[in-house]
Amino acid sequence: MQQRWAAFLSLLVLAGCSASAVPNPDTALPVTGLSLNAMSLLAGDSVTPTILVTEGGETRLATPDEVRVTSSDTSVVMIAPNDALIAVGEGRADITIAWLASPSISVTRTVTITSEILRSVTLLGPLTAVPNEPVEYEVTGTIRGGRTLVHPASVTLTSRNPAVIALSGTAGIAIAPGQDWIVATAATGVADSVLVTVAVGAPTQLVVSPEIASIVAGLSTQLAVTSMSDRRGNAVTGISPTYVSVAPAIATVRSDGRVTGVAAGSTMIIASAGTGVDTLRLTVLPAPLQRITLSPDSITLRPGDTARVSVRAFDSQNFPMELPSLTWSSLTPGLTVSSSGLVTASSTIVTTIPNGVIQVGSGGITAQLRVAVIYVPPPPVLQRLVATPASVSLAPGGSVAIDVQGFDTHGSPMAVPVLTWQSLTNGISVSTTGVITASASISTAIADGTVQLSAGAITAVVHVSVVLPPPPSDNGYVQIRWIGTPPSASVMAAFEAQRIRINGLFKSFSGVTPTDLSIPANYCQTGAPAMSETAPGVVIYAQVTTIDGVGNILGSAGPCLVRTGTLLPIVGSMMFDVADMNSMAANGTLGGVVLHEMMHILGFGTIWGPGGQNEVAFPGGSDPRFLGVTGQAAYAALGATDAATGVPVENTGGSGTRGSHWRESVFRTELMTGWADGTLPMSRVTIGALKDFGYDVDLNKADPFSFSASLLGAALRASVEIVEVNPPPIGIVNSGGTITPFAGGIVH
Secondary structure, three states: OHHHHHOOOOOOOOOOOOOOOOOOOOOOOOOOOOOOOOEEEEOOOEEOOOOEEEEOOEEEEOOHHHEEEEEOOOOOEEEOOOOOEEEOOOEEEEEEEEEOOOOOOEEEEEEEEEOOOOOEEEEEOOOEEOOOOEEEOEEEEEOHHHOEEEOOOOEEEEEOOOOOEEEEOOEEEEOOOEEEEEEEEEOOOOEEEEEEEEOOOOOOEEEEEOOEEEEEOOOEEEOEEEEEEOOOOOEOOOOOOEEEEOOOOOEEEOOOOEEEEOOOEEEEEEEEEOOEEEEEEEEEEOOOEEEEEEEOOEEEEOOOOEEEOEEEEEEOOOOEEOOOOOEEEEOOOOEEEOOOOEEEEOOOOOOOEEEEEEEEEEOOEEEEEEEEEOOOOOOOOEEEEEEEOOEEEEOOOOEEEOEEEEEEOOOOEEOOOOOEEEEOOOOEEEOOOOEEEEOOOOOOOEEEEEEEEEEOOEEEEEEEEEOOOOOOOOOOOEEEEEOOOOOOHHHHHHHHHHHHHHHOOEEEOOOOOOEEEEEOOOOOOOOOOOEEEEEOOEEEEEEEEOOOOOOOOOEEEEEEEEEOOOOOEEEEEEEEEHHHHHHHHHHOOHHHHHHHHHHHHOOOOOOOOOOOOOOEEOOOOOOOEEOOHHHHHHHHHOOOOOHHHOEEEOOOOOOOOOOOOEOHHHHOOOOOEOEEOOOOOOOHHHHHHHHHHOOEEOHHHOOOOOHHHHHHHHHHOOOEEOOEEOOOOOEEEOOOOOEEEOOOOOOO
16 A cells, blocks of 8 residues: 555755765755645555655765654545655545644645545444434444544445434434434444433423412412423423421421421522422411410419419410410509519518409410419427436446437427537536536536437537446456556556456355366466466456557467356456557557456356357357347346347457357447447346356446436447457366366357
């Protein structure tokens, strides 16, 4: 094909230089003329022309940078970067070759491109349309080398159903709904086709009726779409529009276009389908007043009180509405009401009004408020205070709770206001709740002490006498032998006072025979000397030493040797932590705790069982009970309702507390619970237990004790567990002084 081009295309130079010489821009002769022959090609051909230039009578090949080649129609002939001509499609194009050094020197020739045989045809265009809508189709053909021709002349477009789409060349118009095949056919027989569907489009415009309306709240009107069309104005049917209210609180609309007024105001109802929209501008007029309500609908006042009442109005459709002008009135004397609904009960009312009435209305519509006025007489005025008992007698350390009654100016009982309590006598104190206490350190009797109580200017007094008990007798039944370094004077004094206190309990030594003893050193306690004597009662070895500091183990106390048969102790041992002794001496509990430990040596909690005298029932259960008859009787005398089952024994605490004391939750401040609280009185129940062990003791030597006073005393003083060890006996002594190991285990 390129050889065919060489026969038709040439460039002539009318004047120039030798063709064999390379032109020098500074010396070359100017080109004086160009010429080019006309030619014709087949579409798809491609050729690079031979361009000759004549200079000075000599002819040579022109270089690409000396000329410029252009085409007047690149859809027919395109120029490649190397100046090659490419036949693209059928037609004619002017090819111009210009000399770059002097563009006015050029030559132009017409090139005719004839069609090649099409190998395939492609048809592109819309597949859908609406009636009256223009349509446009594009045809391309493929020739040799895979090149394509746009709208080749040899291709014809036809419509198989002109009633649906009418064609004119590659353009047409949709006529009516339906389907149509558009076919592109080449002269060579190759073809392509598309199936086009023509249908009415989605709505783009609609019209509602009415466009302006007004209704009364609660009533309805019908909104309808009168016309609906697509983008080409074709009528759209079979599509239901959607209705929306801009303000549903003013008007609502159903899916069928039924509009109902809700409350007075203006709004719009929007109808839409596809992209088409139209509106109804709606005014809702207020419905007439039907009902008035009050909140609250009843109130209770006292003389001089006020209360605000709120009002709501409802129309004939039972919808809330703006309040109309209201008229307020009182139908009950003593009650008034303002124009804003503020109800007032007169301060001069002196009787209860059970059913007063306030009325509000507008036109013929009314509502009523029920008003009760409660008249409460003024509170009574305190005139007199009465203290019961008005006089008390206490022992040092004793306490009593005072009851107070108030009386008004009419002599009627009344609630007692907050009282101020004050002791006017040294040695006597009183709590804020009226508990009078005589100091345990009082050493001189007080004949007429005074405690005053007052409420404002109203006062009353309680006369208090403090009676010192006679000093106990010392019959020598209990003796103390100190081991090691003697304790401080205050500790020794506490031990001696409690030894005398215990000796004062015994009426006789009936049933207790003095026994000859001969025991080696260190037998009952490390450091104890040897003993060889006749013991009339109980000998106690005592030692105060360092154990583990304040608040831990207080020490140990218990019988060492007991008598045959009765198991009553004959030798006991006590060892205490010096830190705890000094601490208790400082806080006033030392005497009670020492007496507590001496009672363990006499057998309390150590010989009563289980084992020993077996006087404790259910020892391992949740409710152990002491069964000594004297102790039970004394427990019953305190008002206990469960005395028939025995005296409650402690069921909590550690091994040195559980099973060897009275129950703290019942006896509280009593001496022989496992906790130190209150004044630690020795009750008749404790002395009764000694009698049950076999001692001849006087129950009348007991301290005053009651459950109520014990409960109150415990509340006045913190409860501290007495952490101790109560070891069982290690030997038993017969009447001849012979010692054998104690075999009856006592376990707590």
